[in-house]
Amino acid sequence: MGHYVEVEQDVKLFVEDIGEGQPVIFLHGWPVNHKMFEYQINDLVEEGYRFIGIDQRGYGKSDRPDSGYDYDRKADDVRAVIEYLQLEDAVLAGFSMGGPVALRYMARHKEYQISKLLLLAPAAPRFTKTDDFSLGIEKSEIDGMIESIKQDRPAFLKEFGDQFFYQEPSEPFKQWFGTLGLEASAHGTINSAQALRDEDGRSDLAAVNVPVLLLHGEKDEICPIDFSTLLEEQLANAKLIKIENSGHGFIFEQKEKVNQEILRFLKN
Template sequence: MGFYIRVEQTVNLYVEDLGPKDGQPILFIHGWPVNHKMFEYQYNQLPKKGYRCIGVDLRGFGKSDQPWEGYTYNRFADDIRAVVDALQLKNFILVGFSMGGAIAIRYMARHLGHQVSKLALFGAAAPVFTKRPDFPYGMAKEDVNKLIKETYRDRPKMLSDFGDIFFARCVTESFKNWFHGLGLEASGHGTAMSAIALRDEDLRGDLSKINVPTAIFHGVQDKVCPFELAEAMHAGIKGSELIPFHYSGHGLFYCELEKFNSELVQFIT
């Protein structure tokens, strides 16, 4: 069932609510630059096991409103809080992929883990997405600037080029076209502004504020968020579990689909 939730006076987010309403809720935060439909192959399976899957399109993406402003981790986290409160979620599992993982971490820190029982981070763009003088891992800021420039110049080509480094294992052309289409559903400006957040935000101070069981799923061959980011998160989040996906790139949710779903069920059970 799809519907809208108002998170600001002029901003509504599209939400998909799948599975039994009395099931354990799992709230999914998608990555840049796609939308909640990227988790199709989890939504297909988890409700069969009794889980309630809630997918949210972040502002500027998918079917959600596309405001000119508000593309910061703080605002994204506040939007998630508004969804949690509107649905009156309690004891829910928060999961986030790539930029969605970064937003999940900011939610945990900014909203003190409000109603979250467990946290799962998939190829998260954290603790820092871009290289810094004191953090030598991640993308170069110049490469992110190029993504932003290409978003405003030729967004379909940018998405296609970005997709070429997304999956480590071969995927069909049909699948690549489908995934590419998810990116095209987004606002061009929202895509660019979110890339600025990816480039500039720093979550290192947030990690120590996470105090729920946390699993870090990460592709060893990830070319977008290198595996060193997972190791840094693992070191910074007390008691976290690091689950490497040896044959996956950034798109571990599909590269090793069966292992991904199996490990997720094992963690959330």
């Protein structure tokens, strides 16, 4: 079932809602949409969970407003979906850009209705380097990506997709994955890239008290596994599982292993 949830005046988000049982809310990465979790949906639903996949603003079938791509507003969007669907005792799962948005939700909304947190190759606590944060990429690299998007977005998405995987996927798969990025608005893609460049989520970490599972591909070239190593140290109740022989796209490359670990976390 699909819902269109009004998160603020004249802004509606598309939410995929499949199955029954404890809700697991998935926040996708940049610059795709909830369909990236295709290979998690069936296993979760078969095991008695309710898959909630949010297309964040600017992506997939959601509205494309001119503003609201900062983490605070995206966290508020998640709250609006939780209230509209009356979700309780939910698990919040964030992949890549969805990771810091999930952490911001936990801090900004005091873990409202969330009992566990699942972080998948999170772009957290921040994506770019600063004088006092040595992990991630230089801000200038994001600026270069934004320029590439402005010049030739389809070509950039192809190049980004190639960097996404450690194991070479099939050509049809690469084409399918590329279409997810093309479904996004260019405006939303650029504004979210600016948020990735500028946002700092380090102050969000102390607010997280629920159990946290971190899953991260060991060969990730987009979000280094050092992010999750740091988060495991700084979050109160976190465990990191490193996924071998896989990159940023580890949820595709090792989907059986990943789904097994997710289900183990949900059931414990």
